[in-house]
Amino acid sequence: MSEAAPSAAGEQQDSAASLQKIQTLLSAKDDTSRFVGLALLKSVLDNTPELRSNEDGIASLWDSIPQKFLDRLIRTGSKQQAKGTNDMLDLAVSVLHTFTALLPERSKQDSKLVSRIPQLVACLLYCSDDTARLVLEALVSLVNQPEGAKVFDTVDDLSTLTEIAPVQSLVLDTLFYAWLGVMATTADKRALSSKIDQTVGALVVSFRGTDGVTLLKFLGNLLPRLDPELLPPNPTWLPSLAKFVRDLVVSRPTADGRAAFANLSAALLEVYPIQAPQLLFADNVDTKSPTRSESPFAFLLVNLLLIDIRSTIPTLLEQLNSPSYSVTAQRLTSAYNIVSNFMGYLLRALEALDSGESSNNQWIMKPDLLLKLRTSISETMSLTAEYLRDRWDASIAGAMGLHPEARTGAANESGVSHFTLAWDSKSVHSSQDPLILAAIRTLAIWLREDDGEQLRKEAAGLSDMFVDLYQTSSSPEKGLDFKRPVLVAFEGILEERKGKEAFLENGGWLTLVDDLCNILQASSTISDENEAARGVEIVRNLLRVAEAEQPGTREDWMDLVTKAAAWAVPDQKQPPMVEECQVAVLQLATALLVNAHPGLRRRYTHSTSAIIGIATQLRDKVKKDRGLVEALSDVLETLAALRQ
Incomplete structure (x- = not known):
């Protein structure tokens, strides 16, 4: 030493x-x-x-x-x-x-x-x-x-970066962090938008002749993060990006390639909802293209995504706390979002065909391929429902089918409160996982639009999860909002008797009525059309339950009649959607009174009179809307007949 x-x-x-x-x-x-x-x-x-x-x-x-x-x-x-x-x-x-x-x-x-x-x-x-x-x-x-x-951001010429981007992937990282960094501070949004537009266009040109995977990955991450005002409104490079996606889909891509085209496609559908569906789902590929397939591209794309979901979902639960989960979950979230967008595109195409607005050569795919796709979607949604059941049980009770009374003692981990028997992702609770929202949204649309009785019965078993998510949903500014997807799901589930039973057993009626009454009361002072639209969807579901209830309206349901009767009609004119919601609540209250036992109905005579007065005031306010006037006239006639 x-x-x-x-x-x-x-x-x-x-x-x-x-x-x-x-x-x-x-x-x-x-x-x-x-x-x-x-x-x-x-x-x-x-x-x-x-x-x-x-x-x-x-x-x-x-x-x-x-x-x-x-x-x-x-x-x-x-x-x-x-x-x-x-x-x-x-x-x-x-x-x-x-x-x-x-x-x-x-x-x-x-x-x-x-x-x-x-x-x-x-x-x-x-x-x-x-x-x-x-x-x-x-x-x-x-x-x-x-x-x-x-x-x-002061550098005008970025050609030295865009030219080497295909061989130097760090170019894309540089652009990504620079644009996101300057986005919050720049005062000239238009100039930044123009620079992004030009640079992305130059990148698309540079990547021609390659598979474009790194470019697709970059844009799939960037575009959803940009402020809407920074997005070029109708960029010329959109068709070129769609071609990258199409070429990649038909070329048997690697796992990295599948993630890239899935994430970018979902991003394009989100930020360009008008242009992107036509580019991704319409069969408008150049017939001379070397990657041209016999099957329409929409079929190839959606089928590939469905296969990916089905092959991944069964083992996803065990990956919740693995490092790979976030990457896998993002890819599946994109896949679900693309499938749900395709469902919407397909429905619009069917409506256009029925109304004569679409010619035969604009149809998406042949009936036999549609049938194959329907079968594939149904199988995928069944597996999705199974995964949601397992994931929710794991996060709430710890084992599938464990009774809620077993939820003893609370624990807190990573700021998320849960029961001690439960287990879930340490970083993302199931109620805040974008994958769960995307899966529920896609399942909900299919439950509503497809007539599959078996799947609706399976989904009825998810009613406790749907009600719980509805109750705990945050506003879009604070977190994930499950309310609208849950309402869409119930539209399909309530078509079945088992669905109505599960809805009522798990507190669905009280949950939706509470939300509806809050929307109605708020409409007296605040004209929120999004809230009103949700109110209309709530009434649509509750009416289906109320009209099917036998031997008649339950006594505790009449609380809605009392609250509707106590509502004060606003003095000022309101947007059509808000007025439609208000009229829908009166229609629901009327249905409850009509289906109630005469003895129960007599106890609500004063409420009935109050609702008649409210309906009369509203009819005077909406006299220019023929549909609402007819609906209110029907309410008045029906209630007047009940009083006789």
């Missing part, structure tokens, strides 16, 4: 002397000495671990490098690249890359560092592949900082 101490002290003295020599060389007047000092500095940093971890020492060394010398080194090196000499450029980039990695986060926003961004972008034209990689790694680190993103 006595010999080791002097040795360590000697090494420290040598290191200090080296650093002093380097700083002396860097402060010299001639560029040759500075170049030597910079080369020595790079060598010392690469070979002295203790110095690399010394933030103050690194900051001091960075301060000793003259800014103008770095700029001159990059410019001169770039000019000499054509002559085969790139030592200057390589060294300058290497040093910048090293300091970008070693400097503390606060220093990465200093002007001396971020102001090099435009030069780094420009010099890519003259860099070797290895040096280009270092440039891009430095850029990714710098644009992750707010100041770096702002400086990057």
Whole structure:
């Protein structure tokens, strides 16, 4: 030990002397000495671990490098690249890359560092592949900082980046972090939108002749995150992106390729709901294309996604806390969203065909393929219902079918309260998992639109989950909102007797009535058309239950009649949807009174009179809407007959 101490002290003295020599060389007047000092500095940093971890020492060394010398080194090196000499450029980039990695986060926003961004972008034209990689790694680190993103936004010519993007994937990371970083601070949204539009167009051109997987992955992550005002309204590159997706789908893609086209397709359907369905689902592919398939593209796309869901869902529960879950869940979420969008597109196409607005050559696919797809969707939705049942039981009770009374004691983990018998993802509770929302939305649409009796009976077993999710749903600003998908699901489930029974047994009536009464009361002062539209959907479901109840209306259901009778009609004119919701509530109250036992009905004579008065006031307010006037007239006639 006595010999080791002097040795360590000697090494420290040598290191200090080296650093002093380097700083002396860097402060010299001639560029040759500075170049030597910079080369020595790079060598010392690469070979002295203790110095690399010394933030103050690194900051001091960075301060000793003259800014103008770095700029001159990059410019001169770039000019000499054509002559085969790139030592200057390589060294300058290497040093910048090293300091970008070693400097503390606060220093990465200093002007001396971020102001090099435009030069780094420009010099890519003259860099070797290895040096280009270092440039891009430095850029990714710098644009992750707010100041770096702002400086990057001042660079007008990004062609040096877009041209090498197919072979340097870090280009896409640079653009991703830079645009998201500047999005929250820029005042000129139109200019940024135009730059994004032009750059994405240039990227699409650069990726021609490739499978485009990295490009699709990049845009699938970027587009849903952009503010709506930053999205180009009708970009010319949309058809080219759709072609990338089409070519990838028919080429038996790898797992990475499947995730890329699924995530991008879902993103396009979300941000371009008018253009994207036509591009992805209509059979308008060039018949001369080498990737042209005998089956319509929509069939290939949806069928491939359904196969992916069916092959993955059965083993997904055991992956909840594995590192791969987030990637798998994102891909399946996209798959569900595409399938649900396709269902909507198919329904619109059927309506257009029935109304004569669509010609035969615009039809999506032949009947035999539609039948195959229907069978495939039904099988997938059955597996989806099974997965939802297992996932919900795991998160709430810990075992399928375990009675709610077994939920003893509460626990709290990662800010999520749950029962001690339950287990779920440690990071994303099932009620906040986008995959669960996407799966329920897709299942709900299919339950409503398809006449599959067996699937509706299976889904009836999910009524407790649907009611629970409805009760705990947050507003879209705070979290996931399951209310509308649940209402759509109940439209299908309530077609079956078993569905009505499950709905009532799990508190569905009380849950929906409470929400409906809140919407009605709020409509007196706030004209929220989204809330009103949900109110109309609630009434549609409750009417189906109320009219089918035998031997008549349950006594506790009459609470809705009391609350409707106490409602105050607003003085001001309101939007049509809000008025439709108000009329729908009166129709529901009327149905409850009509189906009630005469003895029970007599106890609500005063409420009946109040509802007649309310209906009369509303009819005067909506006299220009023939449909609402007829509905209110029917309410008045029916209630008047009950009083006789």
